[in-house]
Amino acid sequence: ELKVEQNPLFLSMQEGKNYTIYCNYSTTSDRLYWYRQDPGKSLESLFVLLSNGAVKQEGRLMASLDTKARLSTLHITAAVHDLSATYFCAVSNTGNQFYFGTGTSLTVIP
Amino acid sequence: NAGVMQNPRHLVRRRGQEARLRCSPMKGHSHVYWYRQLPEEGLKFMVYLQKENIIDESGMPKERFSAEFPKEGPSILRIQQVVRGDSAAYFCASSPFNYGYTFGSGTRLTVV
Numbered sequence: 018e019l020k021v022e023q024n025p026l027f028l029s030m031q032e033g034k035n036y037t038i039y040c041n042y043s044t045t046s047d048r049l050y051w052y053r054q055d056p057g058k059s060l061e062s063l064f065v066l067l068s069n070g071a072v073k074q075e076g077r078l079m080a081s082l083d084t085k086a087r088l089s090t091l092h093i094t095a096a097v098h099d100l101s102a103t104y105f106c107a108v109s110n111t112g113n114q115f116y117f118g119t120g121t122s123l124t125v126i127p
Numbered sequence: 128n129a130g131v132m133q134n135p136r137h138l139v140r141r142r143g144q145e146a147r148l149r150c151s152p153m154k155g156h157s158h159v160y161w162y163r164q165l166p167e168e169g170l171k172f173m174v175y176l177q178k179e180n181i182i183d184e185s186g187m188p189k190e191r192f193s194a195e196f197p198k199e200g201p202s203i204l205r206i207q208q209v210v211r212g213d214s215a216a217y218f219c220a221s222s223p224f225n226y227g228y229t230f231g232s233g234t235r236l237t238v239v
Contacts, residue, residue, distance in 0.1 A: 117169030
């Protein structure tokens with residue numbers, strides 16, 4: 018079974034600071050996704066990464082993918098309170114399942 | 128486009144009762160997926176369906192759980208004789224093909 022690990026599990030950071038969330042996965046995958054989930058809400062798609070070296074940016078978030086290392090990163094630049102949420106990475110294989118990481122709970126403090 | 132619609136949003140059942148969760152996929156989407164999220168955990172795959180067919184149910188518990196996606200109407204996830212451990216958020220997702228999920232808002236099941 019494909020395994021997905023995220024770290025850290027919990028992240029408390031001050032506004033204005035930068036930080037990176039890491040996502041490792043165990044076997045070859047053709048797609049990697051990043052989602053955001055607010056408490057009691059559904060998952061909001063942030064990024065889909067399809068190839069080695071892919072980099073996507075949206076506002077203060079930037080995601081990258083290294084398929085050889087089986088690693089994706091989600092970099093947060095100059096954090097603001099609105100970014101407080103839980104972030105999940107997910108990997109899909111040639112089948113139809115998504116395998117989710119355990120999530121990173123991010124709290125941005127003033 | 129109303130997105131993926133799930134109902135009810137919240138469901139409370141006593142132990143031993145049945146729970147029925149509904150999911151209407153986005154218009155034009157013929158692939159439906161069910162996931163379960165336990166508190167403070169990621170989502171775990173349960174089942175993948177296309178119209179009138181179960182394609183992959185490898186994540187479904189062997190007993191008490193069943194799913195269907197009839198020719199007409201929503202997909203249904205059915206849990207019989209619920210137990211406390213079934214308390215979770217159940218998310219449905221749909222896609223037009225094997226790519227590009229859209230998640231619904233989820234049904235939060237509480238078993239008392």
